[in-house]
Amino acid sequence: MDFPINTILLKTILEDTPAFMGIFDISAHRYVFINKVGLNMLEATDLDDFTDKYPHGFRKDKLNFKTQSKIYQHLQENQTWIEDTVFETSNHLEFWGTLQISMFENEGVSYYLVRINDISYQKKTEQQLKDDNNRFEALFMHSAIGLIMVDREGLIILSNRFANVMFGYEQGELEGKQLEVLIPQNIREKHRETYTNYTNKPQSRPMGIGLDLKARKKDGTLFPVEISLSHFKSGDKPYYISFINDATFKKKAETDLLIKTTEIQKLNNSLEKEVVNRTNALVETLKNLEQSKKELEVALNKEKDLGELKSRFVAMASHEFRTPLTAILSAASLIEKYTKTEDQEKRERHTQRIMNAVGNLTDILEEFLSVGKLEEGKVNAKLADFELPKLVEESTNDLKNMLKKNQQIVYQHFGETSVCLDKSLFRKIIINLGSNAIKFSSENSVINISTEKLENILILKVTDQGVGISEDDQKHLFDRFFRGANVTNIQGTGLGLHIVARYADLLNGKVFVESTLNRGTTFSIKFDL
Known part of the structure; x- marks a missing residue:
């Protein structure tokens, strides 16, 4: 290197730095020194080899004159230029790096001190974490059942698309509101007492067994619902999840069935009065009624089986979702705390926890969807x-x-x-x-x-x-x-x-x-x- 500088200082600051360190002669427009880490990073054997391989620099986006002037002006004001950008080796391998440039003078000559830290793995990890969060959000938002998560004070933290449509709200409109906006006004006082009791002793269970539960839409309309509850903790803070199913069609089916049963009973009473005069007609009618009764019993049993399957699905989902959701929330919270370079291994460990938890959620949903398709007869063998x-x-x-x-x-x-x-x-x-x-x-x-x-x-x-x-x-x-x-x-x-x-x-x-x-x-x- 034809640059006079203290050898011990050069060894300590430049050669022992685990990053690209270079000194750039501004007037000669060339590097007069690059440390071994920098040469290895750019696949060069020495400074001459580097100059031959990179006559126009190694940034992927080549700097125009306007940008170079902007950097120079910035450095003239005794400030350090810092940016994250993409670099490219002579073999066309790209990597992300944090570029730091400062300017100094030595014996009347101006130089840039250039430092580049390779942050490719960090960028890749950040993108993977973003992708994992997107997958989790997709699983939560696209569940075919209403999901609402609240904190201990009853404040709505998250609601999925199915729940928003069910209650007549826009996406994100429910977040930050009290859970009571979804409760009929005449039972809100009772609900506060019930909610307090539940938060003091939470457990995963169906809600309101044997009761006709109703919820309130944004426009004030009430509709019947089936609800199952679950809970988990993120750190020391508890959260509660409601799995909500609109029971309007189920209630209508039960009402229709009750009406039909009542009509059949009335018909039986009418036929009994005419039994003496219309024996032959009565025998035929009774046969028809018996057949109708059997069909109704079959329909009722099928409805009961379907209801039992839905109830078990809600209970199972509320239980099985709790573990991966807890893992995702706790890992995401911990990642935010690890901001230093030496915390990278911890960030990677918690990122893997999130990926595993999302994988578990995907497997659980796949099994539920497979059973649903089989029950509906939608699966056929294609040989x-x-x-x-x-x-x-x-x-x-x-x-x-x-x-x-x-x-x-x-x-x-x-x-x-x-x-x-x-x-x-x-x-x-x-x-x-x-x-x-x-x-x-x-x-x-x-x-x-x-x-x-x-x-x-x-x-x-x-x-x-x-x-x-x-x-x-x-x-x-x-x-x-x-x-x-x-x-x-x-x-x-x-x-x-x-x-x-x-x-x-x-x-x-x-x-x-x-x-x-x-x-x-x-x-x-x-x-x-």
């Missing part, structure tokens, strides 16, 4: 030929992100490789069984997956070394929402195996299970091709 080992290997690769420490998946195939099945449904069966095997097995365990193609039969087996399933629990294993007595402390909806059994049935398959407590479980599915 096509495909290579079975390739599909299974792709599925197991997707499962590897879920593996615990030192867990591994071993896959084997026997027989012909081509099969004719619904590729999507078969993949979902593997993912469900594989994720269960991982979830209920410990670290350092092996999950074995095998497929065997015989003449007109395909056999799929998934074997784990997990907690096992008792004989009593095996009787109810494929029921909706059923969970084994020994896995209640592990997160889950109780829908996975129910979905597997339904998908297998659509593919002419039958599920078998062999299990021993604390030794492991094998699920076998036999498909008739």
